[in-house]
Amino acid sequence: METDFLVIGSGAAGLCFALKAARHGKVTVVTKGEMNECNTNYAQGGICSVTYEPDTFEKHIRDTLVCGAGKCDPQAVELVVRRAPELIRDLIEWGTRFDKTPDGRFELNREGGHSEHRILHHEDLTGAEIERALIQQVKSHPNIEVREHHFAIDLLTQHHLGEFVTRHTRGLACFGAYVLNLDTHEIETILSKFTVVATGGCGNIYNSTTNPVVATGDGIAMCHRAKAVTENMEFIQFHPTSLYNPGERPSFLITEAMRGFGGILRLKDGEEFMKKYHPMASLAPRDVVARSIDHELKIHGEDFVYLDITHKEPQAIISHFPNIYEKCKSIGIDITRQWIPVTPAAHYCCGGVKVDTNGESSVKRLYALGETSCTGLHGANRLASNSLIEALVYADQAARHAVSRLESVHIQEGIPDWDFEGTQHTEEMLLIIQSKREMQQIMSNYVGIVRSNLSLKRAMRRLEILWLETEELYNKTKPNRQLCELRNMITVAYLVIKQGRARKESVGTHFSTDYPQATYTE
Numbered sequence: 001m002e003t004d005f006l007v008i009g010s011g012a013a014g015l016c017f018a019l020k021a022a023r024h025g026k027v028t029v030v031t032k033g034e035m036n037e038c039n040t041n042y043a044q045g046g047i048c049s050v051t052y053e054p055d056t057f058e059k060h061i062r063d064t065l066v067c068g069a070g071k072c073d074p075q076a077v078e079l080v081v082r083r084a085p086e087l088i089r090d091l092i093e094w095g096t097r098f099d100k101t102p103d104g105r106f107e108l109n110r111e112g113g114h115s116e117h118r119i120l121h122h123e124d125l126t127g128a129e130i131e132r133a134l135i136q137q138v139k140s141h142p143n144i145e146v147r148e149h150h151f152a153i154d155l156l157t158q159h160h161l162g163e164f165v166t167r168h169t170r171g172l173a174c175f176g177a178y179v180l181n182l183d184t185h186e187i188e189t190i191l192s193k194f195t196v197v198a199t200g201g202c203g204n205i206y207n208s209t210t211n212p213v214v215a216t217g218d219g220i221a222m223c224h225r226a227k228a229v230t231e232n233m234e235f236i237q238f239h240p241t242s243l244y245n246p247g248e249r250p251s252f253l254i255t256e257a258m259r260g261f262g263g264i265l266r267l268k269d270g271e272e273f274m275k276k277y278h279p280m281a282s283l284a285p286r287d288v289v290a291r292s293i294d295h296e297l298k299i300h301g302e303d304f305v306y307l308d309i310t311h312k313e314p315q316a317i318i319s320h321f322p323n324i325y326e327k328c329k330s331i332g333i334d335i336t337r338q339w340i341p342v343t344p345a346a347h348y349c350c351g352g353v354k355v356d357t358n359g360e361s362s363v364k365r366l367y368a369l370g371e372t373s374c375t376g377l378h379g380a381n382r383l384a385s386n387s388l389i390e391a392l393v394y395a396d397q398a399a400r401h402a403v404s405r406l407e408s409v410h411i412q413e414g415i416p417d418w419d420f421e422g423t424q425h426t427e428e429m430l431l432i433i434q435s436k437r438e439m440q441q442i443m444s445n446y447v448g449i450v451r452s453n454l455s456l457k458r459a460m461r462r463l464e465i466l467w468l469e470t471e472e473l474y475n476k477t478k479p480n481r482q483l484c485e486l487r488n489m490i491t492v493a494y495l496v497i498k499q500g501r502a503r504k505e506s507v508g509t510h511f512s513t514d515y516p517q518a519t520y521t522e
Contacts, residue, residue, distance in 0.1 A: 002411050003028040003145075005402065006176055006192035008152045008219060011038035012127075013370030013391035014198035015134040019094070020399035021194075022143035025406055028190065029144060030179055032151040032481065035135050036128075037214050039200040039371060040388070043127025044255035044323070046109055046119035047091075047388040049084040055116040057081050064386060067113040067285045068379020069508040069518065071232070076376040079357055080386070080393045087392040088120065095133040098122055111256040111384035113285040119385045124255050124321045130388065149182040151481055152218065155195065155226040157363065160415050167227045167362065174226060174366035175412035180479055187418035187479065193409045194365050194402040197223055197353070198391075201371040202492045203250070206346035207444040210242050210253040216485040217492030219372035223353040224491055228361040232351030232374050233492070234500035234510045237382050238449050239347035240265075240289035243340065244304035245331055251345040252327055254307060256384045259283055261320060263309045266339065267296060273305075287381040287509045290344040294449045297343070306339035344449060348387065350378040350509065351499070359398030365409065367398040380508020426477040435466050436486050442466075443493055447500065452513045456501045463497065466490055 004025030007014045018027045031037070050060050060081045065072050092098070098120040099107045108117040122129035138144050156175040159165045165172055176191040199219030203211030224230055241259070242251035259265070265274050265282045277292040278284035284292075293305055309317055314336035318325050321335070328335045353361050353368035355375055361368050370391040377390050426432075446459035467490050474487055503510050507518040 001028070001188065002191045004193050004406065005196065006030070006190055006194070007196045007198065008177065009038065009198035009200060009370070009372070010035040010146070011040035011198060011200055011370055011391070012130055012134060012388055013395045014196060015138050016392050016395035017196050017198070017367075017369060017399050018144050019134070019137055019141065020396055021403060022141050024403045025143070027144045028192070029138065029146045030150040030152055030190070031146070031148055032182065032218070033214050034148055035146060036131050037212060038131065039211055039215055040127045040391075041131045042210065042212055042250070042253065043388060044124045044253055045111055045257045046121035046126045046385050047088070047130070048118055048383075048385045049088045049120060049389060050081065050118055051085070051106055051108060051120070055118050059115050060118060063113055063115050064377065064383045065379070067381050067383040069381055071379035071508060073376025075357060079397075080375075080377050080390050083393045083396070084389045087389065087396060091130060091133065091392070094137045096122070096130050109257045110260040110283075112259060112280070112283045112289065113383050114260075119257065121257065124257065124323045127388065147179075150188075151180040151182055151484060152177045152199075152222060153180050153187065153479055153484055154178050155197075155222050155366065156189075156191070156412070156415055157226050165227055167229060169227070171364065172227060172362075173364040175415060177222075178418050180481070180484070182481060185478070189415060189417050191411050191415060193406065193411060194367065196367045196369060196398065197372050198369040199372050201349045202489065203346045205440065205443050205489050205493045205496070206448070207440045208242070208251050208343075209346040210239050210251050211346070212250055216489050218485065218488045219368065220349075220352055220495070221488035221491035223361060223363070223366065223368060223372070224495065226363055226366070228363045228366060228368070229354040230352060230374065230495055231354045232380075232499070233349070233495040234503050235350035235378070235380050235508055236346060236496060237286055237348040237350055237509045238290040238344040240286055240293055240344050241307055241342040242345035243327070244343045254324060254340060254342055255321070256286070258307065258309060258321060258324070261309070262312050263307050265289070265293070266306045266308050267300065268302065268306070285381060286384065287511075290449055291511055293344055304341040304343040307342045308339045309335055310337055310339065348382055350374070350380065350382050355394070357397060358401035359394040360401060367402065369394050369398060380510065420478060423476060423478045426473065426480065426483060428473060429482065431469075431473065432482050432486050435470060436489065439463065439466055439486070439490055439493055443496070447493075447497055450511050450513060451500060453501070456497055460494075460497050460501070463490065463493055467494065
């Protein structure tokens with residue numbers, strides 16, 4: 001089939017792009033699950049925007065740069081912060097409801113690393129509210145076709161025309177994608193003038209993650225295979241406070257807004273330990289908090305620490321965090337009277353496919369948005385709640401850029417259909433499951449919150465074996481979701497390790513015992 005804009009992924013970035021582009025042409029959205037199976041839907045805390053005094057753009061910019069530990073792109077930071085208010089207005093026009101105070105002003109939260117209250121939210125389910133509004137708009141738009149249960153396998157480039165391509169090939173461009181229909185098991189060739197990859201993050205390369213099970217790094221891996229440049233993959237952010245509830249996947253997130261509301265991190269004996277690690281104590285940036293918790297757990301031989309909110313008024317707790325209250329209550333914890341057991345979990349990929357200020361990758365006609373991309377906004381460590389606004393700003397930038405070129409770009413002819421010759425259906429599901437577990441164990445044990453040159457070297461050696469075994473299986477097998485996801489996760493894990501080994505410093509979320517902690521001064 002042919003379309004003007006192919007959007008792979010159905011989170012905030014992909015759907016925002018779709019709504020903007022659909023005013024000018026046909027949009028096809030493909031997503032491997034239901035539309036709301038995405039990282040956006042799990043985002044509890046909120047979305048950043050300078051809204052009221054005494055907050056200013058300059059304060060938000062400074063907070064982002066400080067949190068990013070000197071690795072942010074100042075141009076990206078300036079762009080996102082200054083364009084945020086108008087994109088928030090778009091969300092509201094599309095039906096997103098943000099909480100307000102009795103006098104009609106937006107109720108703003110504060111989270112770790114922020115110097116002011118600037119986070120708009122909808123209870124503790126902000127991402128789900130944004131996703132609800134976007135899905136409603138997309139489903140009612142006549143120029144948007146949504147194909148659920150469609151898994152993009154690979155992007156189409158000159159490689160599929162028989163040319164030998166590298167990252168240095170002049171004029172390298174994307175012409176669409178091969179997409180596996182998970183209901184019929186057929187692979188469809190979707191040709192497009194522009195392709196947008198917005199498939200979310202890669203948290204499932206680790207044993208414990210707050211990401212939904214669909215977050216397997218598909219977009220980053222596809223773009224890497226298409227020879228797009230990736231960067232900053234070593235900066236994997238671990239959320240300091242996921243609910244300690246062994247066996248649950250994904251790990252349930254305890255939003256940072258709870259610490260902004262007054263929550264205090266404590267050891268089993270009640271010690272408020274964050275005071276000895278950072279002047280902002282429990283509201284320190286995420287990398288500091290996650291690393292501090294990890295250190296305390298290793299010292300004391302414990303599996304979790306506690307988050308204490310019991311000193312706040314019970315009804316206020318329930319009102320602000322109804323979802324967390326009900327979740328904890330379901331496992332026997334009343335957060336108005338009892339401390340919450342929490343532990344760090346893989347949460348956000350600060351790196352990804354390198355893009356310019358238009359969201360375009362090094363491959364022409366290929367855009368990467370949201371957590372799949374690396375805009376330079378986050379640097380070495382993402383400032384809390386900056387990701388949703390980044391997704392919306394860059395979706396708007398990409399839509400403007402693509403639409404401006406719509407009439408000058410044509411559908412590429414001559415792309416062959418998928419070649420099934422010599423392949424067969426796999427009966428090796430046990431091998432796929434075991435390889436996935438091994439990969440997650442390697443990443444968790446060797447490439448976690450604290451790393452070393454030796455641990456990264458060992459991880460790479462063990463991952464190479466899994467990569468060889470998986471490629472061998474892939475080459476003789478008709479593609480299926482589980483095998484393609486495993487292949488993508490191994491690719492992304494490889495990028496995390498490779499770029500981690502190249503980083504000869506400890507900075508932000510990449511902390512190595514072999515290098516001193518880099519200091520950043522404004």
